[in-house]
Amino acid sequence: MGAIKENSDDEMDEKVKKYLRGEAANLEGLKDKKLKGQLAVREDLYGKSAKTAAKIEKWLLPSEGGYLEAEGIEKTWRIKQESIAREVDILSSRNQYDIVLPELGPYTLDFTSNGRYMAAAGRKGHLAIVDMKTLNLIKEIQVRETVRDVAYLHNELFFAAAQKKYPYIYNRDGTELHCLKEHGAVLRLQFLKNHFLLASINKFGQLRYQDVTMGEMIGNFRTGLGRTDVMQVNPYNGVVALGHSSGTVTMWKPTSAVPLVKMLSHPGPISSLAFHPNGHVMATSGRENKIKIWDLRKFEVIQTLPCHAKTLNFSQKGLLAAGTGSFIQILADFSGSQNYSSYMTHSMAKGYQVGKVVFRPYEDVLGIGHSMGWSSILIPGSGEPNFDSWVANPFETSKQRREKEVHSLLDKLPPETIMLDPTKVGTVRAPPKKEKPTKKEIEAEMEAAIETAKDTDFKKKTKGRNKPSKRATKRREMINRAKRPFLEQRTQEHETSRKKHKLNPETEMPKSLQRFVRQKAT
Amino acid sequence: MKVKVISRSTGEFTRERSQDLQRVFRNFDPTLRSQEKAVEYVRALNAAKLDKIFARPFIGAMDGHRDSIKCMAKNPNYLKAIFSGSDDGDIRLWDMASRRTVCQFPGHQGAVQGLTVSTDGSILVSCGSDCTVRLWNVSDANVADSDYLSDNSAKPQAVYVWKNAFRAVDHQWDGDLFATAGAQVDVWNHNRSQPVNTFDWGSDTTISIRFNPGEPNILATSANDRSITLYDLRMSSPARKVIMRTKTNSIAWNPMEPMNFTAANEDCNCYSYDARKLEEAKCVHKDHVSAVMDIDFSPTGREFVTGSYDRTVRIFQYNGGHSREIYHTKRMQRVFCVKYSCDASYVISGSDDTNLRLWKAKASEQLGVVLPRERKKHEYLEAVKNRYKHLPEVKRIVRHRHLPKPVYKAANLRRTMIEAERRKEQRRKAHSAPGSIMTEPVRKRRIIKEVE
Numbered sequence: 001m002g003a004i005k006e007n008s009d010d011e012m013d014e015k016v017k018k019y020l021r022g023e024a025a026n027l028e029g030l031k032d033k034k035l036k037g038q039l040a041v042r043e044d045l046y047g048k049s050a051k052t053a054a055k056i057e058k059w060l061l062p063s064e065g066g067y068l069e070a071e072g073i074e075k076t077w078r079i080k081q082e083s084i085a086r087e088v089d090i091l092s093s094r095n096q097y098d099i100v101l102p103e104l105g106p107y108t109l110d111f112t113s114n115g116r117y118m119a120a121a122g123r124k125g126h127l128a129i130v131d132m133k134t135l136n137l138i139k140e141i142q143v144r145e146t147v148r149d150v151a152y153l154h155n156e157l158f159f160a161a162a163q164k165k166y167p168y169i170y171n172r173d174g175t176e177l178h179c180l181k182e183h184g185a186v187l188r189l190q191f192l193k194n195h196f197l198l199a200s201i202n203k204f205g206q207l208r209y210q211d212v213t214m215g216e217m218i219g220n221f222r223t224g225l226g227r228t229d230v231m232q233v234n235p236y237n238g239v240v241a242l243g244h245s246s247g248t249v250t251m252w253k254p255t256s257a258v259p260l261v262k263m264l265s266h267p268g269p270i271s272s273l274a275f276h277p278n279g280h281v282m283a284t285s286g287r288e289n290k291i292k293i294w295d296l297r298k299f300e301v302i303q304t305l306p307c308h309a310k311t312l313n314f315s316q317k318g319l320l321a322a323g324t325g326s327f328i329q330i331l332a333d334f335s336g337s338q339n340y341s342s343y344m345t346h347s348m349a350k351g352y353q354v355g356k357v358v359f360r361p362y363e364d365v366l367g368i369g370h371s372m373g374w375s376s377i378l379i380p381g382s383g384e385p386n387f388d389s390w391v392a393n394p395f396e397t398s399k400q401r402r403e404k405e406v407h408s409l410l411d412k413l414p415p416e417t418i419m420l421d422p423t424k425v426g427t428v429r430a431p432p433k434k435e436k437p438t439k440k441e442i443e444a445e446m447e448a449a450i451e452t453a454k455d456t457d458f459k460k461k462t463k464g465r466n467k468p469s470k471r472a473t474k475r476r477e478m479i480n481r482a483k484r485p486f487l488e489q490r491t492q493e494h495e496t497s498r499k500k501h502k503l504n505p506e507t508e509m510p511k512s513l514q515r516f517v518r519q520k521a522t
Numbered sequence: 523m524k525v526k527v528i529s530r531s532t533g534e535f536t537r538e539r540s541q542d543l544q545r546v547f548r549n550f551d552p553t554l555r556s557q558e559k560a561v562e563y564v565r566a567l568n569a570a571k572l573d574k575i576f577a578r579p580f581i582g583a584m585d586g587h588r589d590s591i592k593c594m595a596k597n598p599n600y601l602k603a604i605f606s607g608s609d610d611g612d613i614r615l616w617d618m619a620s621r622r623t624v625c626q627f628p629g630h631q632g633a634v635q636g637l638t639v640s641t642d643g644s645i646l647v648s649c650g651s652d653c654t655v656r657l658w659n660v661s662d663a664n665v666a667d668s669d670y671l672s673d674n675s676a677k678p679q680a681v682y683v684w685k686n687a688f689r690a691v692d693h694q695w696d697g698d699l700f701a702t703a704g705a706q707v708d709v710w711n712h713n714r715s716q717p718v719n720t721f722d723w724g725s726d727t728t729i730s731i732r733f734n735p736g737e738p739n740i741l742a743t744s745a746n747d748r749s750i751t752l753y754d755l756r757m758s759s760p761a762r763k764v765i766m767r768t769k770t771n772s773i774a775w776n777p778m779e780p781m782n783f784t785a786a787n788e789d790c791n792c793y794s795y796d797a798r799k800l801e802e803a804k805c806v807h808k809d810h811v812s813a814v815m816d817i818d819f820s821p822t823g824r825e826f827v828t829g830s831y832d833r834t835v836r837i838f839q840y841n842g843g844h845s846r847e848i849y850h851t852k853r854m855q856r857v858f859c860v861k862y863s864c865d866a867s868y869v870i871s872g873s874d875d876t877n878l879r880l881w882k883a884k885a886s887e888q889l890g891v892v893l894p895r896e897r898k899k900h901e902y903l904e905a906v907k908n909r910y911k912h913l914p915e916v917k918r919i920v921r922h923r924h925l926p927k928p929v930y931k932a933a934n935l936r937r938t939m940i941e942a943e944r945r946k947e948q949r950r951k952a953h954s955a956p957g958s959i960m961t962e963p964v965r966k967r968r969i970i971k972e973v974e
């Protein structure tokens with residue numbers, strides 16, 4: 001009895017930790033008694049609410065997750081989809097199918113965030129929206145152009161298709177709503193849910209962010225690293241990661257023209273990229289048939305797996321799907337310590353080339369878009385069994401959908417909130433250490449000062465005193481005045497460095513000239 | 523092999539009939555929600571903006587008096603009513619809901635200087651500069667049946683004439699004694715026409731008086747010689763006195779912490795004291811730019827309202843150094859008396875321009891019946907706004923108040939003067955031997971001495 005109780009205590013501790021969202025604040029160093037008292041009360045409240053959330057979990061969460069356990073000498077990765085279909089109920093076995101559409105090119109898929117609707121796009125211009133609950137085809141259109149990618153916007157009413165020359169936004173009825181001319185020939189589209197930003201990367205390696213609520217172009221950056229079609233959004237913090245042909249992975253935010261992070265991951269081009277929903281783990285795969293699992297807090301490799309992968313995707317529960325050729329491998333870490341091992345495999349018919357694998361949210365289903373259409377297979381344990389109606393509701397009515405749209409628009413985050421560590425919002429920025437500014441910083445400051453000097457407005461002089469030559473000299477005078485302190489500083493530094501230079505002649509002068517060194521007065 | 527796959531049947535997750543409520547499922551797991559802090563920040567910003575949009579604190583003015591209003595009294599048993607007395611001897615009972623006079627109490631020959639109601643709500647005591655104290659019968663029956671179209675006037679139950687003009691009056695809590703302040707402090711009984719007891723300590727007129735809500739025998743008074751004196755009726759002698767640098771105009775005891783009281787002073791500040799330890803103020807509340815004339819605590823004990831000579835009404839937190847809210851109107855002149863309503867929702871101010879004004883205590887509060895969901899939403903928005911109110915964009919919106927130009931300029935001037943004084947003090951300290959100049963803490967600075 002004692003051992004069981006301990007177990008449940010450990011479980012409760014784990015759960016409480018999950019709800020606490022980090023460590024409690026350290027109140028020891030505070031001298032302000034009033035503030036200390038107020039913060040102590042708050043911390044107490046947080047502890048209580050985390051404990052209550054952990055306790056009511058067993059009543060509040062109706063469903064349990066899926067699982068697959070092998071018995072005896074059986075291994076889970078040898079189990080075929082047909083044998084799984086025989087064991088599960090009819091409703092679930094309906095989720096296993098192959099849709100064969102050989103003429104219209106490799107298919108890419110995208111699911112809405114509640115897993116209810118799917119948009120499929122064939123390379124030869126076939127766009128289709130399917131309701132996954134009833135497996136009902138809502139609308140299909142043929143745009144008669146190459147379609148390279150499709151992405152749902154905030155709900156099932158709108159989706160964007162990256163067509164030959166520009167991306168277009170369509171309605172659920174197939175009506176074309178917008179033609180996004182500024183993006184150019186887009187290779188990949190990603191939608192940032194919380195910010196209502198549509199990110200796209202085009203043929204020339206230009207990354208663009210557009211706000212789909214007001215249509216404003218927020219950012220337009222030349223990555224400078226060439227054409228790439230590997231792009232993923234990290235759902236935890238909203239940064240967009242691109243994988244380039246030089247093997248570097250760069251991470252971008254819409255408010256800066258230089259990437260946040262540039263990491264050299266693979267010796268060859270990156271073939272695909274995927275983020276774990278908790279935001280700390282990333283999987284990348286390169287052409288050298290290796291998958292690397294990264295810890296994004298330390299930017300270190302946790303694990304390297306020898307596995308082909310043309311496409312990668314993480315599920316809500318942390319299973320990793322890797323697809324290459326006509327073979328799909330599902331990797332899972334059972335111990336929780338990011339040690340991935342093979343969980344399930346699936347091979348399709350020989351001619352089918354896997355284009356994209358996407359896990360369906362809140363279901364134990366993997367959608368595969370391949371060259372002959374799309375398929376769906378069952379992966380027990382991949383989806384989150386308990387959804388939250390206010391986050392994503394697979395059983396949404398139209399009234400609920402409209403209300404949710406309004407609420408999410410009210411809560412739309414400004415693009416400045418995208419940062420590598422999203423918990424930094426609202427925290428105090430540590431005062432900058434008084435270090436000497438680097439050369440770059442000094443130059444940047446000088447440029448900024450010159451810009452402001454150039455921007456000054458001059459008084460409008462009349463009666464013949466406003467000659468253009470005089471205006472030009474006045475402007476030059478202002479710019480020189482802005483530059484002067486920096487130039488003085490520079491000359492001062494030169495003087496000091498020259499003096500320092502002079503003071504150590506013994507190390508520099510050749511031995512024969514030592515006699516001419518000025519001796520210090522002893 | 524054991525296998526289980528998530529399968530949700532539509533029946534379990536959707537409602538059975540269209541008359542049912544929609545089913546809602548919750549999962550509080552933080553991994554399902556991303557960027558929670560940024561979402562909270564956006565909500566805090568929107569909440570601050572909405573607050574400002576809905577901030578309409580002024581409800582109405584009660585017009586009727588013909589001279590400036592010097593004193594007000596609350597009836598603890600009847601929420602809607604308020605008594606006010608003006609400089610021409612006119613005492614009126616107002617119904618705050620319709621903002622009309624219910625009853626008039628004529629009789630005083632000169633200015634009405636003080637008004638108070640007994641704790642059971644039956645007797646109204648008024649005192650004036652015509653050296654009289656009048657007792658009026660204002661039990662519920664009397665008030666409730668009045669018809670406010672006809673100007674009802676009542677006859678006083680008793681009139682007591684005494685030697686000097688009176689400046690203030692207050693009634694004991696749960697007792698039948700009341701005390702008047704004038705040349706000396708007199709303690710009266712309802713039925714006696716002469717004071718039961720007289721206190722006199724110091725040579726100057728007492729200008730305000732307040733009984734302690736917790737200890738019915740203790741009262742605090744303030745006098746023209748810049749002192750605050752505490753009296754104990756059981757000892758029939760004055761207990762303690764503290765002399766400050768400037769005169770205190772009014773005192774209010776904290777109803778929830780009856781050992782603390784706050785004094786409204788002539789030097790534009792309010793000082794909160796612990797009655798047991800008068801050598802140091804507990805808190806100094808600074809924000810007014812002219813003398814603070816009156817002060818009243820909210821029944822929650824967490825806030826108090828002050829009215830000042832600079833034509834503004836401010837609401838402070840009980841332990842906050844600066845005001846949380848300021849109310850002003852072009853038509854409102856010098857504010858001489860303020861009261862916080864007994865349900866902590868309204869603030870009433872009586873001023874020089876013969877009007878009583880009714881304001882909301884929380885400027886953007888929704889009045890009337892609030893549905894439970896609305897209330898929860900308001901509470902959530904308030905909490906999220908308080909969590910992020912230190913961030914610059916939110917702070918800018920939350921702090922923003924429009925000040926009338928004279929107040930704004932006077933505040934700037936005061937700030938410059940105080941800054942200059944502080945800088946000089948710092949330089950004096952820096953250029954003298956360490957330890958030779960001791961700065962007194964602000965809480966002690968304005969106190970001259972404490973006398974037993």
